[in-house]
Amino acid sequence: FLSKEEASSTISSEVLSQSEPWTVLAHKKPQKDWKAYNPKTMRPPSLPEGTKHVKVMTWNVNGLRALLKLESFSALQLAQRENFDVLCLQETKLQMKDVEDIKKTLIDGYDHSFWSCSVSKLGYSGTAIISRIKPLSVRYGTDLSGSDHDMEGRIVTAEFDSFYLINTYVPNSGDGLKRLSYRIEEWDRTLSNYIKELEKSKPVILTGDLNCAHEEIDIFNPAGNKRSAGFTIEERQSFGANFLDKGLVDTFRKQHPGVIGYTYWGYRHGGRKTNKGWRLDYFLVSESIAANVHDSYILPDINGSDHCPIGLTLKL
Amino acid sequence: FLSKEEASSTISSEVLSQSEPWTVLAHKKPQKDWKAYNPKTMRPPSLPEGTKHVKVMTWNVNGLRALLKLESFSALQLAQRENFDVLCLQETKLQMKDVEDIKKTLIDGYDHSFWSCSVSKLGYSGTAIISRIKPLSVRYGTDLSGSDHDMEGRIVTAEFDSFYLINTYVPNSGDGLKRLSYRIEEWDRTLSNYIKELEKSKPVILTGDLNCAHEEIDIFNPAGNKRSAGFTIEERQSFGANFLDKGLVDTFRKQHPGVIGYTYWGYRHGGRKTNKGWRLDYFLVSESIAANVHDSYILPDINGSDHCPIGLTLKL
DNA sequence: CCTTTCACG
DNA sequence: CGTGCAAGG
Numbered sequence: 246f247l248s249k250e251e252a253s254s255t256i257s258s259e260v261l262s263q264s265e266p267w268t269v270l271a272h273k274k275p276q277k278d279w280k281a282y283n284p285k286t287m288r289p290p291s292l293p294e295g296t297k298h299v300k301v302m303t304w305n306v307n308g309l310r311a312l313l314k315l316e317s318f319s320a321l322q323l324a325q326r327e328n329f330d331v332l333c334l335q336e337t338k339l340q341m342k343d344v345e346d347i348k349k350t351l352i353d354g355y356d357h358s359f360w361s362c363s364v365s366k367l368g369y370s371g372t373a374i375i376s377r378i379k380p381l382s383v384r385y386g387t388d389l390s391g392s393d394h395d396m397e398g399r400i401v402t403a404e405f406d407s408f409y410l411i412n413t414y415v416p417n418s419g420d421g422l423k424r425l426s427y428r429i430e431e432w433d434r435t436l437s438n439y440i441k442e443l444e445k446s447k448p449v450i451l452t453g454d455l456n457c458a459h460e461e462i463d464i465f466n467p468a469g470n471k472r473s474a475g476f477t478i479e480e481r482q483s484f485g486a487n488f489l490d491k492g493l494v495d496t497f498r499k500q501h502p503g504v505i506g507y508t509y510w511g512y513r514h515g516g517r518k519t520n521k522g523w524r525l526d527y528f529l530v531s532e533s534i535a536a537n538v539h540d541s542y543i544l545p546d547i548n549g550s551d552h553c554p555i556g557l558t559l560k561l
Numbered sequence: 562f563l564s565k566e567e568a569s570s571t572i573s574s575e576v577l578s579q580s581e582p583w584t585v586l587a588h589k590k591p592q593k594d595w596k597a598y599n600p601k602t603m604r605p606p607s608l609p610e611g612t613k614h615v616k617v618m619t620w621n622v623n624g625l626r627a628l629l630k631l632e633s634f635s636a637l638q639l640a641q642r643e644n645f646d647v648l649c650l651q652e653t654k655l656q657m658k659d660v661e662d663i664k665k666t667l668i669d670g671y672d673h674s675f676w677s678c679s680v681s682k683l684g685y686s687g688t689a690i691i692s693r694i695k696p697l698s699v700r701y702g703t704d705l706s707g708s709d710h711d712m713e714g715r716i717v718t719a720e721f722d723s724f725y726l727i728n729t730y731v732p733n734s735g736d737g738l739k740r741l742s743y744r745i746e747e748w749d750r751t752l753s754n755y756i757k758e759l760e761k762s763k764p765v766i767l768t769g770d771l772n773c774a775h776e777e778i779d780i781f782n783p784a785g786n787k788r789s790a791g792f793t794i795e796e797r798q799s800f801g802a803n804f805l806d807k808g809l810v811d812t813f814r815k816q817h818p819g820v821i822g823y824t825y826w827g828y829r830h831g832g833r834k835t836n837k838g839w840r841l842d843y844f845l846v847s848e849s850i851a852a853n854v855h856d857s858y859i860l861p862d863i864n865g866s867d868h869c870p871i872g873l874t875l876k877l
Numbered sequence: 878c879c880t881t882t883c884a885c886g
Numbered sequence: 887c888g889t890g891c892a893a894g895g
Contacts, residue, residue, distance in 0.1 A: 307886085308889045336886090338890060368890040369885075417886060474886085511886085512887035551886085551888080623895085624880045652895090654881055684881040685894075733895060790895085827895085828878035867879080867895085883891080 279462055281520075282506030282543055289540050297561040298539060299378070301410065303333040303526060305454040305509070305552035309347065309371075310339070318549040324352065327544075327556060330377055331403070335414035335454045336550075337362070337371035351375065359383045361398035371398045372453065374412050380404055387439040400436070402443070407561060408450050408534060409443045411436075415456040418474035425474070428456075429483045437487035444492070448531035450559070451493060454509075454552065455527050457484045459495065462505055463524035465516075475525060493529035496541035496557060506543045509552045517548075528557040537561070595778055597836075598822030598859055605856050613877040614855060615694070617726065619649040619842060621770040621825070621868035625663065625687075626654070634865040640668065643860075643872060646693055647719070651730035651770045651868075653678070653687035667691065675699045677714035687714040688769065690728050696720055703755040716752070718759070723877060724766050724850060725759045727752075731772040734790035741790070744772075745799045753803035760808070764847035766875070767809060770825075770868065771843050773800045775811065778821055779840035781832075791841060809845035812857035812873060822859045825868045833864075844873040853877070 292298055302323075306312045313320075324332075337360070339347065344360045351358060358375040374383070380403035386395035400413040416432050418425040436451075443449050457480045461467035470476040489495060497506060507522025516522060528541050539558040547553050608614055618639075622628045629636075640648075653676070655663065660676045667674060674691040690699070696719035702711035716729040732748050734741040752767075759765050773796045777783035786792040805811060813822060823838025832838060844857050855874040863869050 311889060336889090366884090366891095419885080512889095513886090515887085627880055652880095682882090682894090735894080829895090831878085879895090881892100881894080883893105885889090886887100 277503070279503050279505050282501060282504045282545075284542055284544060284546075287501065287504070288542050292539055292558065292560065299331070299405070299559050299561060300327065300329040300556060301331045301333065301450065301452065301528070301559070302327060302329040302554050302556045303335070303412065303452040303528070304547075304554035305335040305414065305526060305550060307336050307338075307550040307552065309334065309337040309373075310343065312549045313347075313350065315549050320352075323547065323554070324355070327554075329556065331410060332375040333401075333410070333412035333452050334373040334375070335371075335412070335552075337373055337398075338368045339371050339373075340367050359385075359401050359403065361385050361395065361401045363396065363398040365396040369397065370414055372401050372412050372414050374401050374403045374410065376403065378405060380410075381406070387435050389439070389442055399432075404447070408448045408531075408559075411440065411443070411449060411451045411453075413451070413453040413455070415454060417456050418477065418480065420474070422472070422474060422477065425477065425479060429479055433483045433487045437491055440488075440493070441491060444531055448534040449493070450531075450534075450557070451488065451529040452527065452557070454525055455484065455488075455529075456525055457481060458523045458525060459484050459489075459498075462503070463507075465507070465521040465523070475523060488529055492532045494532055494535040494538075496528045496530055496535070496538045497524070497543070497555070499535065500538065500541050507545070508543055508555055512551050517551075526552055526555050528555065530557075530559075534559065593819070595819050595821050598817060598820045598861075600858055600860060600862075603817065603820070604858050608855055608874065608876070615647070615721070615875050615877060616643065616645040616872060617647045617649065617766065617768065617844070617875070618643060618645040618870050618872045619651070619728065619768040619844070620863075620870035621651040621730065621842060621866060623652050623866040623868065624654040625650065625689075626659065628865045629663075629666065631865050634863075636668075639863065639870070640671070645872065647726065648691040649717075649726070649728035649768050650689040650691070651687075651728070652866075653689055653714075654684045655687050655689075656683050675701075675717050675719065677701050677711065677717045679712065679714040681712040685713065686730055688717050688728050688730050690717050690719045690726065692719065694721060696726075697722070703751050705755070705758055715748075720763070724764045724847075724875075727756065727759070727765060727767045727769075729767070729769040729771070731770060733772050734793065734796060736790070738788070738790060738793065741793065741795060745795055749799045749803045753807055756804075756809070757807060760847055764850040765809070766847075766850075766873070767804065767845040768843060768873070770841055771800065771804075771845075772841055773797060774839045774841060775800050775805075775814075778819070779823075781823070781837040781839070791839060804845055808848050810848055810851040810854075812844045812846055812851070812854045813840070813859070813871070815851065816854065816857050823861070824859055824871055828867050833867075842868055842871050844871065846873075846875075850875065 341362045354377045355375050357379050360373045362371045363369045382404040384402040403410045416428050418428045458464040458476050508526040510516035510522040537560045542556050544554045657678045670693045671691050673695050676689045678687045679685045698720040700718040718727045732744050734744045774780040774792050824840050824842040826832035826838040853876045858872050860870045
């Protein structure tokens with residue numbers, strides 16, 4: 246993973262030029278005038294040389310150790326291709342005891358990494374921020390007083406010069422929506438309040454697996470998933486009320502209105518092949534920096550997890 | 562598994578001519594004048610055409626579904642090569658719900674199969690007898706009255722014209738020998754009594770994973786395993802008292818005195834490569850038919866489990 | 878080491 | 887379907 250040994254290897258065409266799932270129609274009957282997202286045609290040209298900017302990527306890896314075992318995947322290639330400054334991970338499924346070994350595999354340059362692991366359930370959840378820029382400060386959990394009440398390793402915040410970067414893995418509402426009320430009344434509200442506190446000093450970038458497809462355009466089968474975790478009306482309204490209405494901008498949607506861009510395809514029904522996907526992973530940014538977003542993009546061709554990575558280029 | 566589709570395929574040299582683990586010395590300092598078993602040189606010539614006989618094989622497969630997934634293994638090839646009449650399996654790790662699907666994969670000719678599955682712990686233990694001869698009767702468990710008290714699917718008996726075939730997976734005494742007293746006082750004694758009852762009507766063949774290396778010759782490191790499950794003095798004495806002293810003959814040992822022939826190599830320390838093995842799998846037969854044994858043999862070159870199959874050719 | 882179940886997604 | 891755990895051997 247970001248391995249030093251492979252630092253001189255070239256980018257493998259096997260990994261980087263896959264089949265193009267985003268060309269598959271999102272639904273048998275595409276509604277209205279929606280178009281499918283295509284990163285090859287819909288990404289803006291690179292920023293002019295010398296423009297000050299930061300590149301952040303975020304990825305729910307669904308088990309980091311399993312991802313690193315795949316020969317088909319080299320995070321080094323990802324780093325070389327995307328040249329990101331900061332990488333946010335969710336569902337690392339690491340235990341604290343694994344972290345030191347994983348750190349050893351990071352390539353040179355990404356020397357600052359911050360790992361939050363579940364202490365209540367081993368090998369569950371887990372988030373991380375890996376950066377080549379040293380953050381001014383790092384916080385685990387949402388408790389501004391400093392004591393960490395996030396027992397499931399779901400949130401890490403890194404403070405940089407001009408923004409806070411919050412990386413979170415929002416709790417899934419679960420089978421039978423058993424955890425729906427916790428998700429909304431505890432998690433979403435607490436997170437929303439935490440963001441408002443941080444925004445008092447600096448703009449915020451909220452990223453990660455927010456575990457909600459906000460609108461019908463964000464899911465392949467809206468009608469059939471009205472009571473599915475991640476697309477209940479409760480979660481969608483909470484997403485609006487706690488994040489968008491509080492002044493965070495959904496950067497992908499702002500840049501690509503009417504564009505279908507999924508970031509998750511369940512393993513269960515071979516969803517990636519048929520593009521039966523969901524958009525669950527986001528970059529939300531404070532309104533004050535929304536105009537600085539140069540590109541909010543999706544990399545649907547990166548395999549190795551049921552989610553794909555997404556990226557944000559922000560002019561500084 | 563014994564698949565119909567492959568019925569016309571030839572025996573793959575990949576599977577059948579492996580490296581020859583039996584040529585590896587059993588121990589750095591082989592004791593006395595023990596020799597390593599070599600199936601290529603130590604098996605008698607085939608019986609003359611037309612000699613009435615039965616071929617029985619037995620194998621602890623350590624999870625039948627996993628074995629069947631291996632491309633390296635085709636039970637058809639085993640059937641073609643060994644031409645067995647009856648196959649006894651242990652540690653199938655099947656649930657009753659799996660059995661019908663597994664039966665469909667049996668090749669033509671082996672039309673009679675009898676499956677015992679653990680009902681107390683799913684995916685644990687489990688035995689089966691697969692036969693091309695239809696048995697006169699079949700019994701699950703050791704209760705002669707017929708009701709089955711074997712909750713762990715450890716024993717199936719098939720009655721044939723001239724013998725009973727008992728296939729068993731003897732309980733492991735466990736880490737810390739937690740189950741040693743159950744193993745000896747309950748299992749071995751009950752099994753011994755059951756055999757004596759059956760012998761009143763017909764001779765008995767007892768086969769399977771008896772989970773005991775009887776003598777020092779039957780284990781690679783006797784000194785280091787005196788308190789290991791399967792080589793405790795209690796289990797070894799029980800093996801002698803309950804089976805050998807009661808008139809059962811250890812057919813491999815009778816045919817091959819002073820020969821090291823292991824049937825199990827733990828996965829944990831790559832034991833198969835270094836031949837750090839145990840002889841845990843047996844054919845014990847009633848004295849009255851011991852002279853009919855033509856060959857009691859081991860097939861150490863068959864992979865796919867931590868045990869290898871063993872076979873018995875019995876003249877009728 | 879390897880295969881099972883189980884929880885979770 | 888796939889990851890990671892835990893028990894069993």
